[in-house]
Amino acid sequence: MQKDFSAFDRYKAMTDIGALCAFSAKPLRKCIRVNTLKTTVEAVARRALDLGWKLDPVPWCSEGFFIDREDRSVALGKDLLHLTGAIYMQEAASMLPPALLDPRPGETVLDMAAAPGSKSTQIAAMMQGRGVLVCNDMQERRLWTLMTALNRLGVINVAVTKKIGQWFAKQMTERFDRVLIDAPCTAQGTVRKDTDALSYTSEHGIGKATKLQRELLEAAIHATKIGGRIVYSTCTLTPEENEGVVADMLKKFEGQVEAVDPTAELGERAWGVGKAIEDSHRVQRTLHPTPNPLLPLLRLWPQTYDTEGFFCAVLRKLKRTREPERFDTVRFSQEMVMRNRTREIRAFLQERYGVDMLTNDEVLLQENERFWVTTESVCDCAIPAPVYAVGLPFGKTVSEAPVCIDHDLATLRGSRASSNSIDLTPEQLRLLMGGQDCDCDPALVSHVLLKYEGRCIGRGRAKEGRCKNHLPRWMVQMGIG
Numbered sequence: 001m002q003k004d005f006s007a008f009d010r011y012k013a014m015t016d017i018g019a020l021c022a023f024s025a026k027p028l029r030k031c032i033r034v035n036t037l038k039t040t041v042e043a044v045a046r047r048a049l050d051l052g053w054k055l056d057p058v059p060w061c062s063e064g065f066f067i068d069r070e071d072r073s074v075a076l077g078k079d080l081l082h083l084t085g086a087i088y089m090q091e092a093a094s095m096l097p098p099a100l101l102d103p104r105p106g107e108t109v110l111d112m113a114a115a116p117g118s119k120s121t122q123i124a125a126m127m128q129g130r131g132v133l134v135c136n137d138m139q140e141r142r143l144w145t146l147m148t149a150l151n152r153l154g155v156i157n158v159a160v161t162k163k164i165g166q167w168f169a170k171q172m173t174e175r176f177d178r179v180l181i182d183a184p185c186t187a188q189g190t191v192r193k194d195t196d197a198l199s200y201t202s203e204h205g206i207g208k209a210t211k212l213q214r215e216l217l218e219a220a221i222h223a224t225k226i227g228g229r230i231v232y233s234t235c236t237l238t239p240e241e242n243e244g245v246v247a248d249m250l251k252k253f254e255g256q257v258e259a260v261d262p263t264a265e266l267g268e269r270a271w272g273v274g275k276a277i278e279d280s281h282r283v284q285r286t287l288h289p290t291p292n293p294l295l296p297l298l299r300l301w302p303q304t305y306d307t308e309g310f311f312c313a314v315l316r317k318l319k320r321t322r323e324p325e326r327f328d329t330v331r332f333s334q335e336m337v338m339r340n341r342t343r344e345i346r347a348f349l350q351e352r353y354g355v356d357m358l359t360n361d362e363v364l365l366q367e368n369e370r371f372w373v374t375t376e377s378v379c380d381c382a383i384p385a386p387v388y389a390v391g392l393p394f395g396k397t398v399s400e401a402p403v404c405i406d407h408d409l410a411t412l413r414g415s416r417a418s419s420n421s422i423d424l425t426p427e428q429l430r431l432l433m434g435g436q437d438c439d440c441d442p443a444l445v446s447h448v449l450l451k452y453e454g455r456c457i458g459r460g461r462a463k464e465g466r467c468k469n470h471l472p473r474w475m476v477q478m479g480i481g
Helices: 006-011 017-024 041-051 092-101 118-127 140-152 167-171 203-223 243-252 262-272 274-287 339-353 376-380 407-416 426-433 473-478
Strands: 031-034 053-058 061-069 087-089 108-111 132-136 158-161 176-182 224-234 257-259 298-300 310-317 362-367 370-375 392-398 401-405 421-423 446-452 455-463 466-469
Touching (some): 006 017, 061 092, 061 118, 087 118, 092 118, 092 224, 092 298, 118 132, 118 140, 118 176, 140 158, 167 203, 176 203, 243 257, 243 274, 274 298, 339 401, 362 376, 392 407, 401 407, 407 455, 421 455
Parallel strands (some): 108 132, 108 176, 132 158, 421 446
Antiparallel strands (some): 031 061, 031 087, 298 310, 370 392, 455 466
């Protein structure tokens, strides 16, 4: 059935409507991002070559690639690289906001509307596990999706909060070096994957979204330190939600906030977005024919780079916009594990697997029999509200050992294990991914790591020549077996 693109008629003076409709009718190109917390671009490129994948770089993200596969008999989501969090399926346009945010290791960063987690995990990889990443969302269901992504990709330096975005304006004024607000919007740019995306873009819907976006962008500005950076983005095409929101905020905070040329932030990758700035300039001229300063904003029509429709703006905070207030810190629900106990656990795991499962700046938290690992910086970050989740699940206490590590920690750090691990054959892998147990070396006992082609895919338990399958149920259900 042919899609109805009549909602695009309002853009006739802004772009080529024929091209907009033609590209909006096409399916999106598959795209992946390499998770450098678990692997390297070079390693994935070698694996892609072996599998017959063709990878074309995403212009604005050095870890992002459009992917074309000769053999599509197995869904990309069932590949071990994806199941173990070494790659993440992410639309190319979605990679642009974190690239513009340009977070640095050691900084304090806020992703204000973080679920489902594609941008959060990209930011975490850019931070290289150092500093503090606060990921926020307000819906329970979306938070679980967010935490699943954070855990699968091995993010440790994170605190997850459940607040409306406006809360950060007052409660955490001038606390963040960088803030991303990928705002809720009418989502017109997602029509290539969601045929109903244009059904909810009435004038009333646009007006309601615009009001919320102004509030969230203002909160992001207040929450950012003086000299810090704010990136505002949406996946919609309406000027009211994009250029209009940014112009309103710059007018409200004139002299306190400025728009930054995004090409300066992308450096060598800037060649890929020049057309996007020209497209935004054309929209601005259409909205305001009289001579006005043109803002350096990025607008991605679907036809610009054959992606989703998208919008981004980079702002810099020049002066204080709100006086900070003092609030009491709320302690984590977990208790910090004493250093002696942490050293004991660390030494046990190193002896068992031949690899260090903790770094010197990481700490363990415990609640009942469960452990989490995070960084000292996260523990020192004063958050004036209960934290929904913190760090990465580390493991649990067991009767026969100080700890049994969790699946996500195993896939993060187990690939370098030199002892108590099984290098799986294709047949063993097939059995395990089918939910079955497999034979193993009778000399192996207790908890072991499972490796395939040098990559840790999870855990098992060896006894008398048999390895009991401890892969998570979701992985078996999703897997290749």
